[in-house]
Every structure is written in structure tokens, then in C-alpha cells.
Amino acid sequence: MDEHFRISIVWFRRDLRLHDNPSLWNAVQESNDVIPIYIRDNPNSPPFTISPGKRQLIEKCLWALDQQLDACGTRLVILSGEPTDLFTMIKNILPFEAIYYQEQVEPNEIALETRVSSWARDNGVRMIPSDGLTVHRMREVFKPSGAPYTVFSPYYRAWSGLHISQPLPSPHNISSPVNLAKIMENDIPTPINASVNEAGEMAALNTMDVFFEKKLEKYPSHRDHPGIEGTSRLSAFLNLGAVSPRVVAWRCLKEQNSAMGGAISPAAVFLRQIAWRDFYYSILRHFPHVLSSDFKERRNTIPWENDQTLIEAWRRGETGYPIVDAGMRQLLQEGWMHNRVRMITASFLTKSLFTDWRVGEKHFMNHLTDGDIACNNGGWQWAASTGTDAQPWFRIFNPTLQGEKFDADGTYVKRYLPELNNIPSSLIHKPWVIPHDDQMKYGVILGRTFPLPIVDLTLQRARYLNMMRPSEK
DNA sequence: TTTTGAGTTGTTCGA
DNA sequence: GTCGAACAACTCAAA
16 A cells, blocks of 8 residues: 655655646645745755856746645745755754655755665655656666667667657645745745746746647657747746646647657657657766766877867857857857757857867857757767767868758848848858958948858868768777 | 677769 | 768667
8 A cells, every 4th residue: 555644754856846746746745734845955065166157047947836736725845055055954844754855966956865865765755756857757768688878869769659648637635734935034025027827837827838838749849940939938937847848748648649640740750759869868978977977988099179269259159150159159148049050150169160069069068048068968978979879070160051051041040130230131041151352231341240161161160070080080 | 809880960073 | 842862880779
């Protein structure tokens, strides 16, 4: 028979939602009283700093979560400090018997789980882990041999074959012993100048609805065009768990079933991206060394040059290559960059500027609101050709061609580089070819109002290929 | 057990 | 302009 507890803690982590939240749902089912708590990250503990945009979004989600818990009859307790100390303090006030929590994949989070579990064992408290971070449980997607996949395609085949279980509903009534938020040194969430429908999980679910209703049909063709608002914009919400990945996958299946036959449905194209997220979580869980070193040891060491002047130009968006600069400035302005442009800027930093991928990984984490340790690392290692299922080392993006292919009329570039507004689209991705007289006409002076290219791409490409060629080892 | 073919996102070159 | 080949090496799964 299931266990039953008098008082349980629900330890909210990256599951800032009521819907499809196994820890919350099970705690409510299996306990008389539930105390929902959130513990802020120790600023020194995560391997990356939390970007300002992400910090803000966390506050919004905490505020919204508290509002929604309030409607269920309880309040969120927000604390800062060492979790084991905090649990000790709480237990002195309320003798709770269990901690329900969502299992994480980052090494520092796993270390924390180990620490808390050991504390729990010593204090007679049950630790009850649950899934919900990914669509499918990590242990369900292994090779027949029992080893984790390291290549996406076979992973995806196995992943696709699994049944997606029906998402859990949100609890309506949550009974709490006392208002702990009033007793503890509670860190009240910053009030948000918005309604609860515009923050946290309601905002996440609305974003998801808009995507499925308005954008899904065109997603396969639009998703690669940064000038078009064609992607889901769910990444930051998924990262904090304001929306459940399983709910997103469930919705994809629903759309797929109602779609016409024929080619791969738009819902399947999108679902594949959700599978990439699961895949990179699995990689980080099973190969934590990816955070500090290459997933695969290359035959020849990559000769990173890490030229600080070039790196700074890349960070500021002043490389002279419009699509790279537009992307880097979008990142600084919005804390977000279109995925196609993430690939272009990453390829540029690593393969055209000879910079260690970790430099780019860190810069992205410093600025992305959706910064996700596993996905960001996977993406950077892929771009640098050091990762799992990496692209071939000789595949180097050409920002001019990429721009012409995916931002043909320059809509995206001009949005972030208004100084290029009057340049005709045939020249927008290679302004350096514009003769001096025409520069005046187009209102741009190269080297003054927009930089000249900081490197010669043809030359850098040849150098890179030459250095990396296996026969050169 | 061994072999074989396929594998997210590209570019350049020469016919 | 278009098209195919070349640019490696390795994992995985099916035959």
C-alpha cells in the first residue's frame, strides 16, 4: 500500500507550475498537509551565473506560483541558504516526514540531492524523487545494452516509440499545517505589475496555445528564418518548468493525430526539437564531463587562439558580418537569440575566430533568459564539432550565405542594426563590397558607422581546415 | 559475429 | 545557374 505522511514538503525546483507536477500531485495525494517551498540558488554554487533576464523571469514565476498556491489554500515559502540547514530549521517548527522533489541533471544539483538525501536519512525523513524535467524518464531511453545513447537519431527512434503518459491535472485544494511563510524569514516574491494570467505558468500555457494555434502549421519552414516570429518561444518557460515538457509533447501528439497524412507533420517536426532537449539532458546526466571538456577527444587538439580583441568584438556584435552582429546584439538587448543565429554566431566564434567554445557557452549563459546548461552546452559542442552527434569538423557556416539563405530581405539584420536600414537587400549581408560613393547614399560609412569585417573569412576557413585536417596530425 | 549504411541544421569547386 | 562530389571518422542498428 502507498505510504501516507502527516506533513510533507514539496521542494519546487525547475518545476514552477501546478499542472502536470508529479512532486506536487503525489505529495497532495499522499499527505495530510503539504508545505510548498522554494530555495534560491546559492550564487556561488551553479557553474554559470544566472542572467538578469532569467533572474527576472524566476521572480515572475515565483510570484505567479505563490498566487496560484494561494488560490489553492496555501502559500509558497521562499528561502535562501544551505538547503540542509533550512530543512533542519523547518523540521524544528513542523515535524515533516517527507520531501517530494523533481530530480535534476546538472552535476551541482545532483550533488545537492545527495547532500539533502543524506541529511534526510539522518533525520528520519523520506526523500521522494519524481520525474517531469523531461518528457521521458532518463532510464527509459537506453540502448538495448543498457548504455545511454550518444547519437541523436537512434536515441530519437527509441524515444519516439515510448508511450507518453497523460499529464497530471493541477490540484485544487492544498492543505497546509500553518502559514509557514509568516513564521519563517520568508523572502516574499517581488510583486509583479501584471495579472497572474500574464506571468508564470499561465503565461507559459498561453504562449504554448499561441504557438499551436497560430504558428505550428508553418513551423517547419518558418523556424529557420530569424526575421519571422515562427518559433515557439517556449524555451525559457521550459527551462524553469513553467510549462511541463510532457504537456507540450502531449499536445504535439494531439495535433499529429488530427493532421492530414503525407509528409512529416509540423507537430512531429516540433516534437523532434523537444526530443533534442531530452537528449541533451540525458547526455549531461550520463556524461557530466561535457561541462568542462570536449565530449569526444579529438584526434588533434583544437588550436584555440582566444584573441581577446576578436572575442570582445563578437560579444558586442561588432564583427562586420551583419547576421552575426544582429544576433549578438539581439542577445544583449533581449536575452534571447533565434536558434538559427545561435548556430551561425557559434560557428563564427569557434571556427572563424578560433575561440574555445567554452568562451561562447559562458557568454550565452550570462545573457540568455532561457539559458539551459544542458542544451547550451550541447549546442556549443555541436557547433565546435566536439560534441555528441557533432557536425563534421569541416562544416563551417558562412555568415554571408546563411544570411542570404535565411534572412534574404534583411528583415532580421535591419531590426538589430538600424544603421544598415537603407542598404538594398542584395547587399545587406555583404556591406563591405559597397563602393564609397554608395555608402554615402545608403547612409553608412564602413569602418565608422558599421565595422569592416574583423577577419577574412576565406582565409580563416582555409586556416581552420588546414589545421584540423586529420592527415596533418 | 561481421558487415553495411545512415547520420539536424554546410560550403566550395568544377563540370 | 544547377548539380554532384568531396570534405573524415565514428556510432549505432539492421541485415
